[in-house]
Amino acid sequence: MNEPINIFWFRRDLRLDDNHGFYEALKGDCPVMPIFIFDTEILDKLSEDDARVTFIHDTLQGIRSAIQRDYDSSIAIFQEKPINVYKNLVNEYDINTVYTNHDYEPYAINRDKEIETLLKENNVQFKTFKDQVIFEKNEVVKNDGAPYVVYTPYMKTWKEKFNSYYLKIYNTKPHLNNLVQHSQLPNLSLSDIGFKKSKQKIEPYTVTPELIQNYEAIRNFPAKNGTSRLGPHLRFGTVSIRKMVKKAIAEKNEIFWQELIWREFFMQILWHFPHTVTKSFKPKYDNIKWRNNEQEFKLWCEGKTGYPLVDAGMRELNETGFMHNRVRMLVGSFLCKHLLIDWRWGEAYFAEKLHDYDMASNVGNWQWVAGCGVDAAPYFRIFNPTTQIEKFDKNLEYIKTWVPDFQELTYPQPIADHKFARERCLKVYKLALN
Template identity: 75%
Template structure:
């Protein structure tokens, strides 16, 4: 007879402690089999040296090693379509319950609905939990129950609600003795899933008291590089959002805290309005007649626009998988306004390159710079790529690091003249919106 077990499915929560779904699974009355599925539908769209896949794989191997050495257990690694893998698991084990944490992206909600339906047909409950955010779905909404579409009132109610509750930290790590007693669970190599080890490394995060305390005064200057690099770690759950929020509160920095709330604002927007993955939140913006010049788009991608701060940002992205947030706003505005290239082209390029790519934040921020999203920058706000240097990289330190050829004769001439591009963008936007 097969041994009855529960399953915990790791996804965007690659850590052993303060993991809500994992905690709930371990506190059930059966041994827990932890699994991770490398989703073939997702992976087939990625470059074969994608740094994020390497990061996920290496993180999982570290978790497996910890469980093998300290708890005589492991994590089963699988590759394929998640529904097919669950069918295999149902055939192989006597499964009582499958546990996991919520994922709010459109693909994920569709996937989970299908898997939940399959499991229910086999009389297996599918239990999911809130883990990657403090507040989700309809937890922070207007009095009439509709979602906030402006950040500031959302943020104020978020803080008010947070202060009225006690934040629980889940001591998952203290219950790991409830794992299945088996160290030889299925394993994979990167080559088994069609990937190679990336030359790029996902940076470690920094949330020292000093960084948080000085965040407001330093965050807009890309040469200082004083951002936390938390993005990929929040995206893949190698760090707990609850612990990070507690740190920001302990250091009493409202601005750092509010950046974390922006992440939740965009998450609930995508959940309430899943069509914004591919369509403008403000439908009239889909009437814009984008130029979509492929040669100019390639120049933008390669950091060859002739505007040094734009080019420095794109080269930093291409080389490292990271771009400073202040520069992200500039390169996004430049693509949409100066070149009149559809924000979806830029969003797709960032999705391929950014280590911290998160659909909700990426779509939300791209629609912000294009003017088409919730609480967006007005369409007539067009960053001047030269005066931005004066404001944020006056000593040219960032530019010298990432576009050191900017003063050489071989450096590209500006792809478009700023004043002309600004007036052209205003005209095209007005025609679409009137």
């Protein structure tokens, strides 16, 4: 291909329809070559049967088949550090512009700066667009321009600012004939990138009117199938956030809508405060003397703490890559408060296991349970892992599903007495904060 082309770089937006950057690329003057890069910086840290890699790979093959069949085009798939891929691409093709969508994580921001510099040196434009959120960066801030660090006022301003303009759907279909006419672009199998098909499966999402209407009533009960399973699909962009907000509004369900706003709250926190990936938002919480008992951490990871609701959550996570949100709060609180294990250990374990892992939400929620983040629960609020059963799994349905051995003699004794652990936690936190 000697004619000038544009490139669209798929990342956290693995869909053909209502994709802002892809839409802008297709409307340009040059034919568009879509690409995806399996970034070795990221892949090298994952286990070889990671379900997220299988999911991304399957999704890409679906995109590839669709555009080969209907448009005699394809998607070029690479495995390498992105900067090296672009060094090769600028030598191989006459590239006019590279289009992609914004990413807000610290690693992604640095990667994109490096690539933009390389492209500029080769007279190639780099254009990025807002796609995975309704509001980003500085779009929802206080009157003085400072970022919100408490959710409720952020959410209220978000809603005040919001109108139908933000739900514009980027209809790519009329423009897909502007894809490059080349159906033999490089492809990679899972084994080519050093992975094998995962036994775990990322579930399809469910966002029916019925689910949205019942969301508030049943979302806190882990035994009920009352959650949307949207997380991984928003994370990898197989679904459009604009279409999801549209559905929430159509069903007039504030709670479901506000869950989507929570996601954006944590994204703008990470963008404004990138240090929170490794440091507490409230610096004095970095003075906490964590016990960090490795044996206890191992028992927590395996779901063998002797507290059935905590163990059910961890076993569900290990087996399926999913954990109910209400239970996530409990297992997180238990790790930080009962066992006095650093929230960063829990955050890293969730990053490894959760199919819907998203850095902004994971870091934000872990800091919330530890008490050291924005808008955090006060440190002296410590969930009681036994009374939580009475509130959220009264009939033990969830526990029986994941901890069938909880009434047997082989089931472990609690690794920490609640009353003792609570008092110890308060003492350690007080010492650090005074």
